[in-house]
Amino acid sequence: MAVTQTQVLPPAFIEAAGKTYLKDLGTAAGKFKTADLSKTYGQQFVAQMDPLQLEAIKQATAGIGSYQPFLTAAQQATGPQAYQAYMSPYQKDVIDTTLQEYDIQAQRGLGSIADQAVTAGAFGGAREGVQRAQYMSESDRNRAMLQAQLLQQGFGQAQQAAAQQFGQQMNLASTTPALLGQQVSGLATLGAGVQQQKQQELSAQQQLAQQQLMQPLTAAQAYGQGVTSLIAGYPGKSVQEMTPAASPISTALGIGSTLAGIYRAVR
Numbered sequence: 001m002a003v004t005q006t007q008v009l010p011p012a013f014i015e016a017a018g019k020t021y022l023k024d025l026g027t028a029a030g031k032f033k034t035a036d037l038s039k040t041y042g043q044q045f046v047a048q049m050d051p052l053q054l055e056a057i058k059q060a061t062a063g064i065g066s067y068q069p070f071l072t073a074a075q076q077a078t079g080p081q082a083y084q085a086y087m088s089p090y091q092k093d094v095i096d097t098t099l100q101e102y103d104i105q106a107q108r109g110l111g112s113i114a115d116q117a118v119t120a121g122a123f124g125g126a127r128e129g130v131q132r133a134q135y136m137s138e139s140d141r142n143r144a145m146l147q148a149q150l151l152q153q154g155f156g157q158a159q160q161a162a163a164q165q166f167g168q169q170m171n172l173a174s175t176t177p178a179l180l181g182q183q184v185s186g187l188a189t190l191g192a193g194v195q196q197q198k199q200q201e202l203s204a205q206q207q208l209a210q211q212q213l214m215q216p217l218t219a220a221q222a223y224g225q226g227v228t229s230l231i232a233g234y235p236g237k238s239v240q241e242m243t244p245a246a247s248p249i250s251t252a253l254g255i256g257s258t259l260a261g262i263y264r265a266v267r
Contacts, residue, residue, distance in 0.1 A: 014230050021224045028216035040213055045206040047199035052191030056184045063180040067173040074169035077162045086161035091154040095147060102146060106139045 076082065088094075 014227065017227045017230065021220065021227050024216075024220040024223060028220045032213065032217050035213055040206060040209040045202045047195050047202055050191035050194040050198070052187045052194060054191075056187035056191060059180065059187070060184045063177065063184070066176050066180060070169045070173035070176065074166045074173065077166040077169065082162045083155060083158035086158040086165070088154060088157065091150075095150045095154075098150060099143065099147060102143055106136075106143070109135060109139065 076085070
């Protein structure tokens with residue numbers, strides 16, 4: 001007895017398109033599976049530090065403790081004996097010259113006492129001796145006071161110079177790291193800008209490489225979406241196929257073959 005089968009088949013051009021899609025999809029998937037992903041992912045797409053950034057790190061490292069020499073110099077300007085390094089090298093000469101001039105003027109004062117004694121007719125007398133003794137005592141006191149004032153003035157000036165040196169060195173100790181920090185910050189900022197620009201360029205190259213890798217698969221998928229929309233837009237056609245019934249001779253031959261097989265199996 002003949003058997004009739006009914007199938008709904010798409011139009012021929014859609015069937016051909018579907019076969020093309022499957023072929024392209026298989027080829028694209030195979031390429032993607034065997035692709036070397038190191039060409040699209042890896043360190044080559046990470047921007048390295050810019051030379052300006054490396055220089056900033058170098059200067060920052062070298063500048064650690066840059067304040068120390070100034071602190072050492074400032075320390076030398078402190079303490080009870082620090083003023084000695086700042087005493088004027090001409091102080092002794094100034095004091096000696098001043099005292100010599102004082103002594104000259106003091107001698108002239110003695111001459112005035114003698115002249116007064118001669119005028120009074122008391123030259124060489126006790127009164128003159130008393131006046132000379134009082135004059136010399138007062139002169140010596142004044143001389144000592146003058147010397148002390150000169151020494152105190154020199155000491156004060158040396159202390160002031162030491163304090164000024166201390167302040168200058170402390171100022172340098174704080175200013176030097178600050179200036180170095182500004183320079184390092186400037187180099188780091190410039191280097192970061194350059195690195196960012198390089199990273200953007202590398203990221204664009206990586207995106208291009210990824211798109212090139214995915215392009216065959218993306219194109220096949222887009223093609224498949226088009227085929228799918230075609231299938232939805234075109235109704236299939238019904239096709240009937242008739243399978244003819246077997247003839248008596250064929251049926252007999254089949255039965256004989258089956259029996260022969262059973263006979264061989266049980267022997």
